[in-house]
Structures are given as C-alpha cells and as structure tokens.
Amino acid sequence: MSKWIATSNQGFSPYGMEELRKIFSPISFKQLIPGEVYQFEVPQENDQVIAMLSEAEKIFIRHVQPIDRMIDITGDAVVDGQALADMVSYIESSVAGKRVAVHIRFSHSHDLTASKLELKQAIEEALLQAEAEPVKQEPDLIIALFAHEQEMLIGFGTVEEMGSDWPGGAIRFQREEGQVSRAKFKLLEAEKVFGLDYSNYSAAIDVGAAPGGWTSLLLERGLKVTAIDPAALDERIVYHPKLTHLRMNASNVKLPKGSFDLLVCDMSWSPNEMSKLVLSLAPAIKPYSYAIITVKLMHKKGLQSIKDVKQRLSSSFTILGAKQLFHNREEITLFLQKKG
Ligand SMILES: C[S@@+](CC[C@H](N)C(=O)[O-])C[C@H]1O[C@@H](n2cnc3c(N)ncnc32)[C@H](O)[C@@H]1O
Structure with a gap:
C-alpha cells in the first residue's frame, strides 16, 4: 500500500x-x-x-x-x-x-x-x-x-x-522588462517539458501569432519566423529583420513545401478548425520536424476534444506528448513530429 x-x-x-x-x-x-x-x-x-x-x-x-x-x-x-x-x-x-x-x-x-x-x-x-x-x-x-x-x-x-x-x-519564469505577452511562458515551458532547444531550428511558422510572445521567443533564439495572424504584432518585434508577418487568415496562406523546420500554433480557437489549418500547413515543414500546438478545451468536453484532435492530426503527425502545462489555462499543449 x-x-x-x-x-x-x-x-x-x-x-x-x-x-x-x-x-x-x-x-x-x-x-x-x-x-x-x-x-x-x-x-x-x-x-x-x-x-x-x-x-x-x-x-x-x-x-x-x-x-x-x-x-x-x-x-x-x-x-x-x-x-x-x-x-x-x-x-x-x-x-x-x-x-x-x-x-x-x-x-x-x-x-x-x-x-x-x-x-x-x-x-x-x-x-x-x-x-x-x-x-x-x-x-x-x-x-x-x-x-x-x-x-x-x-x-x-x-x-x-x-x-x-x-x-x-509550478514552474516559474522571470518576467522580463518589455515582454510582449505572457503567452511566451507557455512556449518556454513546452521547451523544457518536451526537452527541446528552439535554437537548434532555423525557420519557424507561428500560426495565430499576435501579439507576438511566441514569435519574439523564437526570434530571440535566432530563428527566422513566418508569423501568420490578421491581427497586428507588437511594435517591438514588427521590424525584426528575421520576421515575415503574413497579416491574413491562416486558411488563405500558401507556403513553399518543406521550407520550415518548426511549426507552432496558439490560435485559441475551435480544436476542429485548428486541426484543419495545421494539417493544411503541414506540407510546408520538413519531414520529422516538430510542432507545438495548444488545444483549447471546449465546453467541458475536454477529453473528447483532445481525442478527436489527436485522431485528426495523426494523419500527418506522430503525437509525442500531450500535457496541460502549468502556464496553460483552459487548454493543453501537444508536442508533435511530422511523419516522414
Ligand atoms: C492567444 S492569441 C496568440 C498569442 C500568441 N501565441 C502570443 O504569444 O502572443 C491567438 C491569436 O490567434 C489568431 N487567430 C485566430 N484564428 C486565426 C486564423 N484563422 N488565422 C490566423 N490567426 C488566427 C488571433 O487573431 C489571435 O491573435
């Protein structure tokens, strides 16, 4: 016992x-x-x-x-x-x-x-x-x-x-002077929990990027970032030389095949729509690239929506991890790897 x-x-x-x-x-x-x-x-x-x-x-x-x-x-x-x-x-x-x-x-x-x-x-x-x-x-x-x-x-x-x-x-990160958004902590925690080092990658897609907390972290780590969001990015990062901001709905975006090695997505939107968008953008990342995605837990049907999202995403991705991080609120974070 x-x-x-x-x-x-x-x-x-x-x-x-x-x-x-x-x-x-x-x-x-x-x-x-x-x-x-x-x-x-x-x-x-x-x-x-x-x-x-x-x-x-x-x-x-x-x-x-x-x-x-x-x-x-x-x-x-x-x-x-x-x-x-x-x-x-x-x-x-x-x-x-x-x-x-x-x-x-x-x-x-x-x-x-x-x-x-x-x-x-x-x-x-x-x-x-x-x-x-x-x-x-x-x-x-x-x-x-x-x-x-x-x-x-x-x-x-x-x-x-x-x-x-x-x-x-209860992992704590130091809040920095001029930090773009608190959302940055979620991506920092994912890096630690899933054992990643973002500086190992060179080009990322950030879907649902505004105001730019996640994008700012990836830029700090030296990656080129293509940020997709109809909303404006924070003025402290908007002129960064390694940033491309596609100011539009992600469903209208066409990206060149296999030209990125990391995909992150924090759209805070219906898991169904989010999965569709991530799958439509998946060809833009190289085989075996990683993806970090937040999944919103809808209307107390949390467990079912996680199951559905995993099922949908598994057509293009292997699910390596699923965790409600300390910095997640009504959501969880998925760690995925694109299939070969
Ligand atoms: C929670 S915020 C993202 C916060 C961001 N990760 C950060 O660190 O600052 C969600 C964003 O997703 C964007 N979004 C929602 N649906 C979208 C879509 N279909 N295409 C692109 N962006 C979308 C919203 O405009 C919003 O700015």
Whole structure:
C-alpha cells in the first residue's frame, strides 16, 4: 500500500483523478486543495506505482509526490524539532554526497506557524549536517513537504518520479522588462517539458501569432519566423529583420513545401478548425520536424476534444506528448513530429 499527493492545474483535478482511475484500481482520494491538490491511496508499493505512472499518459497530472512519512504539526515550534531530526536521520544514509532540493507547499488550512523559509532553512541545515548539498535546480533527490491541517506529509523522490523539479510542478519564469505577452511562458515551458532547444531550428511558422510572445521567443533564439495572424504584432518585434508577418487568415496562406523546420500554433480557437489549418500547413515543414500546438478545451468536453484532435492530426503527425502545462489555462499543449 502507498499514499501519494497529486497536483493538477486549478480546476482540473477531476481530470487528473480520472487519469489515475484508469491506471489504478482500487484507488481512493482525499482533497487537499479543492480542484488542485489531492491525496490518493493504492494497494501497490512505491516502486510499482512509479513504474505504472511512468508508462501512463498523464495530461492533467502535473506532479506527484509519495507520502513516505507524516509528522504531526505541533503548532508552537517550527515543526517538532525531534520529528525533523528523525526525518533527516531517516533519509541520512541516502542523502550523503547528493544534491538535494527541498520543496515546501502548504494547503489552505494547516496548523504550521513557521514560514516556508524558516522550514526550508531548518531542513537545509539538517541536510548539511548529513553531508548533503542543498540545491534548487537539477537535484539528485527531492524532499517534498506538504503541510495540511495537523500533519506534514513528506515524500522523497527524483525529478523523473515527481514529474518536475519545481514544487508541485509550478514552474516559474522571470518576467522580463518589455515582454510582449505572457503567452511566451507557455512556449518556454513546452521547451523544457518536451526537452527541446528552439535554437537548434532555423525557420519557424507561428500560426495565430499576435501579439507576438511566441514569435519574439523564437526570434530571440535566432530563428527566422513566418508569423501568420490578421491581427497586428507588437511594435517591438514588427521590424525584426528575421520576421515575415503574413497579416491574413491562416486558411488563405500558401507556403513553399518543406521550407520550415518548426511549426507552432496558439490560435485559441475551435480544436476542429485548428486541426484543419495545421494539417493544411503541414506540407510546408520538413519531414520529422516538430510542432507545438495548444488545444483549447471546449465546453467541458475536454477529453473528447483532445481525442478527436489527436485522431485528426495523426494523419500527418506522430503525437509525442500531450500535457496541460502549468502556464496553460483552459487548454493543453501537444508536442508533435511530422511523419516522414
Ligand atoms: C492567444 S492569441 C496568440 C498569442 C500568441 N501565441 C502570443 O504569444 O502572443 C491567438 C491569436 O490567434 C489568431 N487567430 C485566430 N484564428 C486565426 C486564423 N484563422 N488565422 C490566423 N490567426 C488566427 C488571433 O487573431 C489571435 O491573435
């Protein structure tokens, strides 16, 4: 038997739970943060759960952490000092010489009086005592703590096992001075989650490009960009020498065959129409080129529309990934590769 905490984007926990029900039976749930964070219990032990999760499709499960240990929150101290020492001694043998990240999250109702910072400092001190190296990024091991009511739920695992090296999978990017749009974060997150490096490509099509957040990122990475959108692009990028703006509806665009090596599309439009447009533009990208596409979730028929879109796009593309990214709202992101 093992217990876990799973996290989805706010409002999407029913979808995450549905995905878990397809993997595990029996399974029981308990809400920790309504709509977002939920505990689940299954008969399998940790290793088996990790193996089963790694093989399953997890579009709406953003992050998981095991509950390996629970500590009572006493309320008056940082946490019970002895309990904290016990926790570190419990893992001490496995942390020496390792890079260890501490991820702390609180539910909306918990009895902890310490701040996240105080707690983190206390644990990092204990880690140093145990000859581990506290780090933020690229850890060998994550210690994840979730304070809920009178309990601290604690789990240990790797980035691969938890699905992210950010607490709860809530990846943050620095907002830059003069950033064209917040949409840029979605393309940045897709790059990280799907293991891409946009600077490896030379010419991109951006369908539904305005005001130009995605286009600006691709230009920054050195790509030539053909941006398609009847709406205007931000004046900070519109005169960029590597940009061509086709100011028209994408359904009227004709592009030379095989002349691009990346296609991105963030049209925020009906998935049906979006699929048609992407398929009509597919001949313009070379075989085996990648595409990053957002799919709007229409009228609560989310799962069905994802299925339909995948089915349609699979005539020209292999579906490599499907994920609701932290920066996606009522949508998910698909990672595709054009067939040969
Ligand atoms: C969510 S915005 C895109 C934001 C953009 N990714 C960014 O980073 O700034 C959606 C855009 O799709 C465009 N769009 C919708 N339908 C389109 C179509 N048929 N052809 C071209 N553009 C379209 C809209 O004009 C709108 O500017």
